[in-house]
Structure formats: structure tokens, C-alpha cells
Amino acid sequence: MIDIIMFTGIVQGKGTVKAIHTASNFRSLEIQLPRALTAQIIVGASIAINGTCLTVTGQNNDLVRFDVIGQTLKLTNLGDLVYGNEVNIERSLKFGDEIGGHILSGHITSAIAITKIERQNNNCTLYFKLPNSLAKYILPQGFIGLDGCSLTVASVQQDSFSICLIPETLNCTCFDTAKVGQRINLEIDHQTQTIVTTVENLVKQRFITNHLESH
Numbered sequence: 001m002i003d004i005i006m007f008t009g010i011v012q013g014k015g016t017v018k019a020i021h022t023a024s025n026f027r028s029l030e031i032q033l034p035r036a037l038t039a040q041i042i043v044g045a046s047i048a049i050n051g052t053c054l055t056v057t058g059q060n061n062d063l064v065r066f067d068v069i070g071q072t073l074k075l076t077n078l079g080d081l082v083y084g085n086e087v088n089i090e091r092s093l094k095f096g097d098e099i100g101g102h103i104l105s106g107h108i109t110s111a112i113a114i115t116k117i118e119r120q121n122n123n124c125t126l127y128f129k130l131p132n133s134l135a136k137y138i139l140p141q142g143f144i145g146l147d148g149c150s151l152t153v154a155s156v157q158q159d160s161f162s163i164c165l166i167p168e169t170l171n172c173t174c175f176d177t178a179k180v181g182q183r184i185n186l187e188i189d190h191q192t193q194t195i196v197t198t199v200e201n202l203v204k205q206r207f208i209t210n211h212l213e214s215h
Contacts, residue, residue: 005046005053006093009101009150011173013037014086015049018063025070027079030063033089038062046106048090050174051148051185052076053106077111077147077183086174088148101150102143104187109134111183115160124165125154126178128186132159136196137188145187149173 012034019030031049033041041047041064045056049066058065073079081087093103116127128146130138138144138161142153149169154162170176178184 005106007048007051007053007090007104007106007148008093009090009104009145009148011088011090011149013089013172014174015064015089017081017083017085017087020081020083025073027068027073028057029066029068029078029081031066031087031089033062033064035062037089037091038064046092048088048092048104048106048148050077050087051104051106051145051187052078052108053092072108075110076108076185080111080183086177088173090148102145102189104145104148104150105190106148107187108185109188110186112186114178114180114182114184117178117180122167124170124175125162126165126175127160127162128184130156130158130160134186134188137193139192142192143189145185145189147174147185149175 013036015031015033017029018032021028029049038059038061041056041059043056043058046053047056047064047066048054052072054066054068056064057067068078110131112128112131114126115129118125138153138156140153140156144151144153144163146163151163151165154164165175
């Protein structure tokens with residue numbers, strides 16, 4: 001039986017980077033987790049760090065070690081971390097758990113930069129650079145995963161999109177200290193990606209069929 005690792009996009013707490021060991025195309029991160037999240041952690045368990053599914057390679061009480069290989073460093077913001085940084089934490093979904101957000105795989109699509117932050121009273125809006133290759137998957141009111149948070153897209157422009165954060169999300173995640181220029185891990189909603197790709201293939205097939213019939 002193959003276990004399928006999934007997450008809900010509901011961040012359970014914030015961890016703190018306590019040590020970083022770097023080699024060629026490799027990083028080992030030691031992250032202090034909230035004690036409430038360390039129960040029954042074993043080597044081999046899957047935990048989302050800033051939305052990236054990582055495997056526990058060691059543990060000493062609430063200090064947990066994760067190894068990050070070159071491809072993951074290339075696609076995510078885990079290579080940007082320095083000592084003392086906070087990260088969003090979510091344990092993997094267990095059978096029977098409530099799904100408060102939407103299903104995430106922990107497989108990051110890209111790391112994208114914050115271009116603008118608007119804070120007013122209890123409202124906070126973040127704007128992000130929108131890569132052309134991903135624009136068709138990011139739709140107004142659609143789901144998206146950002147640093148492991150299940151969020152709703154507020155608006156989409158030609159080369160950017162925005163999300164709005166409520167005070168509870170700011171309090172529970174690392175977005176409360178986000179800065180312009182900071183890279184955030186993006187995971188495209190897989191259901192949206194599947195639908196868009198299916199429609200594209202159907203349109204392409206219909207065009208080919210019509211073209212052949214006309215000749």
C-alpha cells in the first residue's frame with residue numbers, strides 16, 4: 001500500500017530556524033517546532049515547511065532536522081532561509097482530520113516575489129509577480145497555496161495577482177512579518193490545473209479534427 005501525503009493549507013504553527021548546514025546543492029535545516037506539534041514525530045514523517053513537503057531526518061525534543069536537496073532549493077524559498085527565520089508548519093493530513101482549506105501536495109510550483117503590501121486597519125493585501133507560464137492557473141476567487149497557506153485569489157492583473165489576509169491568518173502565519181521582495185512558495189491548485197489542461201487538450205483536439213475534416 002502506497003501512502004499519499006497531503007496537507008490542508010491550514011498552518012498549525014510557526015517554527016524557528018536554529019541551524020543550517022550547507023553543502024553543494026544540499027542543505028540540512030534544524031527547526032524548532034512548537035511543542036504541541038512534536039507529539040509522535042518519527043524519522044521519516046512528512047511535515048510541510050513553508051508549504052514544502054519535507055521528511056524528518058532527525059529529532060531532539062522539539063528540534064527537528066530536515067534535509068533539502070538541490071531541486072527543492074531551486075524551486076522554493078528554503079534556500080533563502082537564515083538563522084532565526086520563522087517558517088510556517090503543518091503536519092501531514094491524517095485520515096479523519098478536518099480539511100479546513102483545500103488539498104495541497106507540498107510540491108511547490110515556484111517561488112514568487114511580493115511586489116507590494118497594503119496594510120490598513122485590520123486589512124492586509126499582498127501583491128505578487130505573476131509568471132506568464134502560470135497565469136492561466138491563477139484565477140479570481142480560485143484557490144492557491146502560498147508558503148503552505150490555503151488562500152483565495154482576490155484579483156488578477158496582467159502580470160500580478162493579490163490576496164487578502166484576515167487578522168487571524170496574520171497572527172498564525174509568517175505573513176505578519178512579510179516584506180516586499182521576499183520570495184514566497186507557490187503551489188498551484190491541482191484541480192484547477194487539471195481542469196485547465198483538460199480544456200486546452202479538448203480545444204486542441206477539436207481544432208485538429210476540424211482542420212482535418214475541412215481538408
